[in-house]
Amino acid sequence: MLFPATRSETLSGLKPGIYMNRSLSAPSNIAAGLCLLACLAFSGCAHLRQQNVATSDSPPDAVDFSKLGITPPTDAAPAADSSTPAIAAEEPLTIRGQDSGFSVPPGVATSAPTPSPGGGGFTRGPVPVSGQNVQPPLVQPQAATAGGAYGTTATDPRVAQNGVGGYQAQVQPAPNYGLPAPPADYQNYNNQPVVPNQQTFGQPPVAPQPGMIGAPIEPINPNFVDPLSNEPPPLVMPRVRTVPVDVFVTPARTGRFMVGGAVNSDAGVTGQIVLDERNFDILRFPRSFQDLFSGYAFRGAGQTFRLEAVPGSDFQRYMMSFGQPYLFGYLPLSLSVQGFLFDRQYRDWDESRLGGRVQLGYRVTNELSLSTAIRAENVDFGDVRVPGIPYVDQYVGNHELYSGSVRLSHDTRDIPFAPTEGHLFEVTFEQTFGSYDYSRIQADLRNYYLLRERADHSGRHTIAVTNSVGFSGADTPIFENFFAGGYSTMRGFDFRGASPVITSGSDNVQVGGRLSVLGSVEYQFPLTADDATKGVVFVDYGTVEREIEIKRENFRVAPGFGFRVSMPALGPAPLAFDFAFPVAHADTDDRQVFSFFMGFSR
Numbered sequence: 001m002l003f004p005a006t007r008s009e010t011l012s013g014l015k016p017g018i019y020m021n022r023s024l025s026a027p028s029n030i031a032a033g034l035c036l037l038a039c040l041a042f043s044g045c046a047h048l049r050q051q052n053v054a055t056s057d058s059p060p061d062a063v064d065f066s067k068l069g070i071t072p073p074t075d076a077a078p079a080a081d082s083s084t085p086a087i088a089a090e091e092p093l094t095i096r097g098q099d100s101g102f103s104v105p106p107g108v109a110t111s112a113p114t115p116s117p118g119g120g121g122f123t124r125g126p127v128p129v130s131g132q133n134v135q136p137p138l139v140q141p142q143a144a145t146a147g148g149a150y151g152t153t154a155t156d157p158r159v160a161q162n163g164v165g166g167y168q169a170q171v172q173p174a175p176n177y178g179l180p181a182p183p184a185d186y187q188n189y190n191n192q193p194v195v196p197n198q199q200t201f202g203q204p205p206v207a208p209q210p211g212m213i214g215a216p217i218e219p220i221n222p223n224f225v226d227p228l229s230n231e232p233p234p235l236v237m238p239r240v241r242t243v244p245v246d247v248f249v250t251p252a253r254t255g256r257f258m259v260g261g262a263v264n265s266d267a268g269v270t271g272q273i274v275l276d277e278r279n280f281d282i283l284r285f286p287r288s289f290q291d292l293f294s295g296y297a298f299r300g301a302g303q304t305f306r307l308e309a310v311p312g313s314d315f316q317r318y319m320m321s322f323g324q325p326y327l328f329g330y331l332p333l334s335l336s337v338q339g340f341l342f343d344r345q346y347r348d349w350d351e352s353r354l355g356g357r358v359q360l361g362y363r364v365t366n367e368l369s370l371s372t373a374i375r376a377e378n379v380d381f382g383d384v385r386v387p388g389i390p391y392v393d394q395y396v397g398n399h400e401l402y403s404g405s406v407r408l409s410h411d412t413r414d415i416p417f418a419p420t421e422g423h424l425f426e427v428t429f430e431q432t433f434g435s436y437d438y439s440r441i442q443a444d445l446r447n448y449y450l451l452r453e454r455a456d457h458s459g460r461h462t463i464a465v466t467n468s469v470g471f472s473g474a475d476t477p478i479f480e481n482f483f484a485g486g487y488s489t490m491r492g493f494d495f496r497g498a499s500p501v502i503t504s505g506s507d508n509v510q511v512g513g514r515l516s517v518l519g520s521v522e523y524q525f526p527l528t529a530d531d532a533t534k535g536v537v538f539v540d541y542g543t544v545e546r547e548i549e550i551k552r553e554n555f556r557v558a559p560g561f562g563f564r565v566s567m568p569a570l571g572p573a574p575l576a577f578d579f580a581f582p583v584a585h586a587d588t589d590d591r592q593v594f595s596f597f598m599g600f601s602r
Contacts, residue, residue: 043114066285255299260571264597266486266495270312280305282322298460302326316343332363334371347496348509349392350383351479365395369409377401381479387505395478405430413448420462423451432480438473440480459526467519471548474514481512484544484556485590487597489518491540492558492580497590500546500554508588517550518542524564534564573598 255277262270279299286297298305304323310316318341335358342353355377363369378571379399384392406429413422424446431439445468451461470482484490485497500510522538539559543550560580567575576597585591 128361152278154269240268255295262598264487265592265595266488266597268312268314270310270315273309275305275307277305279303280322312509314345334361334363335359336361346510347381348385349381352380354378354380367410367412369405369411371409373405373407375401375403375405379479386504386509389502389504389509391502391511392478392509399435399477401432401436401477401480402434403430403432419446419448419464420460421448422445436475436477436480438475440470440472440476442468442470444468458531459529461525462523464520464522464524468516470516472514476514481514482516483510483512484516484542484545487576487578487595490542490556490558491538491560491578491595492582492591492593493556493585494590494592497592498556498585499544501588503588511546513544513546515545515550516542517544527563532566534574536562536564536578538562538578538580541584554586555584556582556586556589558582572600 047205071251084329133358143525158241226506258272258274258276260272262272277299279301280303281299281301282305284296284298284300286292291297302325304321304325306321308317308319310318313315319338320340321336321338323337324335327335337356337358339356340353342351344351355375357373357375359371359373361369361371377400380403381395381397381399384396384447387393408427410425411422413424424441424444426444428442429439430441444466446464449463449465451463453460472480472482483496485493485499490498496510496512499510500513502511503509518540519542520540522536524534524536527533528537538561539557541555541557543555545551545554558580560578562576562578564574564576566572578594578595578597579593580595581593584588
């Protein structure tokens, strides 16, 4: 029976036997032979003829057991086949350090298994004899096939390294990102070969190196020319990556309910009840009373809704409006729908209007916008103070007006309701039909110049220059004419007091005109450090004419001064107190030195 001996085993207490060295180097064989001779000398065995073990790569053909004084095994297989040597299993196996009765347990293989190249694992090859240099069969990589990165099939690099066999495994190739396979000699922009980004089987992913897919972008070689197109390389931009972001916001207060009142020199005493919502949702109906009173109903879509009631002594207005700032998602289209009831007691007649307005706007840029609107009204004209004037009496009754208008606006003001710099330019054309057929054109230009301010942007000194021009067609009714006079048009005159009149006896009836040319220059400056009180110095000028011509004797000029007082208890709108002194006016004008108003702008 043959059994391999190792260098670390002791030789004491061993029975006589044959031990053959299985090492692959010649020095190890010589050392093992010397140890074997020493064991035979101490045991008193017959002299052994020393066998010179060849150091060549081929093992000895056979061993002469008769010269060793040992009966050869009957069924021992010869070790001529260096690839698959076998060990006789019929004779008991003797292990050093055990008695002679020990044998191999049942079920333990006593013959060397054959190699299993490929197929997902490596099996140890046969046991070689002494002096044999083993070269296990190599598993060569398969030919390149399509389907991997750049058209190759990845192969485990350990299959054939340094002449040692291994196994072959299909490795998941790197994705090609839909790119076509370049030529084998294709160079990248830095004249480096393109290497597919392979991942070794059983190893962690390899970091992309220069030339691999997914490698960091390197500076482009300016002297490189693409061999495929014979053109310089295009600009390489970094890959855009999308990252999911969760945004959590807490909405501010978007709705308000206000009850108040006002007094001014143009409209008398008025009350005000306002329900305003800037985050309205017209399609979010309430599902319970709790939704209606807790604020969940009709809220959340970014729309605007305003319900306003302004009753007063001389003036009443009831209005409901709905606005959609962005139609069809986030397109720069806006929609506004408005319904109103307006009633006003003028000095010479009463006028009541019931109607609606639909406006569609388009924002070209942040400053430039274009809009179109359709208006429908029913006007009730009556209660004439001075009857018997044909021009006035012909309009008594109900009238239906329908109009379409187009407006172009360019607005660069810093604060729309209290501007200190920028400008506003608007041009409006309106065509009216129904009971009357006429056209109207209006142009308004307002410039604001910032002269000085503090370092914290407070205490601003501003000059405002405003000019407006408008004219209307010959078929314009009296209740659609232009009028001037009052805080909003020309200070120093009563409301509509700077308008053309028709004299009937000792009374003058203000009938307005088809042409309006108005302007103003105002300088505003702070009087207190907290900007709560400001002063103004102004000059208002202009005229309104019944025909499309300006008469010198009707041109009005009214310089003056005033104050702006802000009181937090009354809201953000300041109180305006102005004193104007007309220096040029018509003989029929109604002058008024003091005017009072509550609001931001005229």
